[in-house]
Amino acid sequence: MAGPNEKAAAGGGGGERRKYPIHMEDYELYEEIGQGVSAIVYRALCKPLDEIVAVKVVDFERTNSDLNNIVREAQTMILIDHPNVVKAHCSFAKDQTLWVVMPYMAGGSCLHIMKSVHPTGFEEPIIATILREVLKGLEYLHHHGSIHRDVKAGNILVDSRGGIKLGDFGVSACLFDSGDRQRARNTFVGTPCWMAPEVMEQLHGYDFRADIWSFGITALELAHGHAPFSKYPPMKVLLMTLQNAPPGLDYERDKKFTRNFKQMVAMCLVKDPSKRPSAKKLLKQPFFKQARSTDFIARKLLEGLPGLGVRYQALKEKDQHLMAQKKMSDGKKEEISQDEYKRGISSWTFDMDDLRSQASLNVKTVPYAKIQIYLSMTWTVYRIKHQKGHTC
Numbered sequence: 001m002a003g004p005n006e007k008a009a010a011g012g013g014g015g016e017r018r019k020y021p022i023h024m025e026d027y028e029l030y031e032e033i034g035q036g037v038s039a040i041v042y043r044a045l046c047k048p049l050d051e052i053v054a055v056k057v058v059d060f061e062r063t064n065s066d067l068n069n070i071v072r073e074a075q076t077m078i079l080i081d082h083p084n085v086v087k088a089h090c091s092f093a094k095d096q097t098l099w100v101v102m103p104y105m106a107g108g109s110c111l112h113i114m115k116s117v118h119p120t121g122f123e124e125p126i127i128a129t130i131l132r133e134v135l136k137g138l139e140y141l142h143h144h145g146s147i148h149r150d151v152k153a154g155n156i157l158v159d160s161r162g163g164i165k166l167g168d169f170g171v172s173a174c175l176f177d178s179g180d181r182q183r184a185r186n187t188f189v190g191t192p193c194w195m196a197p198e199v200m201e202q203l204h205g206y207d208f209r210a211d212i213w214s215f216g217i218t219a220l221e222l223a224h225g226h227a228p229f230s231k232y233p234p235m236k237v238l239l240m241t242l243q244n245a246p247p248g249l250d251y252e253r254d255k256k257f258t259r260n261f262k263q264m265v266a267m268c269l270v271k272d273p274s275k276r277p278s279a280k281k282l283l284k285q286p287f288f289k290q291a292r293s294t295d296f297i298a299r300k301l302l303e304g305l306p307g308l309g310v311r312y313q314a315l316k317e318k319d320q321h322l323m324a325q326k327k328m329s330d331g332k333k334e335e336i337s338q339d340e341y342k343r344g345i346s347s348w349t350f351d352m353d354d355l356r357s358q359a360s361l362n363v364k365t366v367p368y369a370k371i372q373i374y375l376s377m378t379w380t381v382y383r384i385k386h387q388k389g390h391t392c
């Protein structure tokens, strides 16, 4: 991936052949199809080109990222050229917002599809096909010196023909950058359940192998319908990732999955990053021999699926309903989690019904989780380091 150039800086990257306009008046926003920490994504019409696109509207006031970084991420997306990574057609700023125009991925994210119709996860050939495509995207990014830093089912998008692309460069980092960006690799970025231990620890920084850990967690997420530890409050996720043995597919409990799948996941989820394979090496694993075509994905995942907007709205309503049912706010729960941690890990107790309902909620507890963990980071790492001798 080249560095940002003037063409991209002007917002006129414009896809391979078509020139996408850089004025908001040229886009008609339709229904909401996704929401992130600081952005809302819409299906939209690019009027001059008469083409359906996705427009991500990033609200500068809602993001805690540096403005230059956000703009640079959008520019990076414009320069991307790989079938398994979402490219931005163009981007432009308007008032307090940045508009990023992308190809419309009609299937939505794997997380959305899973929540709508496969709540307990996908079958193995589907997982192998999705993961092979994701790995090809990661291989490309890593080869060009980039780390994605937020690999998870919610950021794996499916197009109308079953094509799989890695999206969301909200937190990606360039390996060969210096200054601010270099410092960014020593900061705490990502989503707790998918985050590699070395990213949490913040001791020696991290490299592309952090994506391989997240990739392994994503494999478990696609297999079970949720990421390991997703039921727990952020502080506990942090502790479990740092102190417990890495999660994996259980040889007994996960009988329906092959040995090859279990081995592939185990290779990714090694705590020592230097022992994790590269994306290129992983692609050679026998597990991927069962991966099929994009037609297979279209047939298996997209046939009979309601439109993305309809599904998104239904999930949002379900989440809101579950949120309303929750007995405690996330803030209160996290407070208790920290208090209990101070008293000793073994004294933690959980309301399983509540945790189950939390687990099926959409990932929108993440902004809170990110902030909360960031603030608690120094204290927690200190505690863990000083507890190790007693608890491990």
Ligand SMILES: Nc1ncnc2c1ncn2[C@@H]1O[C@H](COP(=O)(O)OP(=O)(O)OP(=O)(O)O)[C@@H](O)[C@H]1O
Residues within 6 Å of the ligand: 033, 034, 035, 036, 037, 038, 039, 041, 054, 056, 086, 102, 103, 104, 105, 106, 108, 109, 112, 150, 154, 155, 157, 167, 168, 169, 170, 366
């Ligand atoms: N090109 C696209 N086509 C269809 N849906 C999309 C597209 N881009 C994003 N989405 C949907 O919007 C959701 C949010 O987008 P995105 O992840 O880019 O926002 P974000 O603010 O960076 O999120 P976060 O930081 O929470 O991961 C995605 O999970 C996906 O469901």
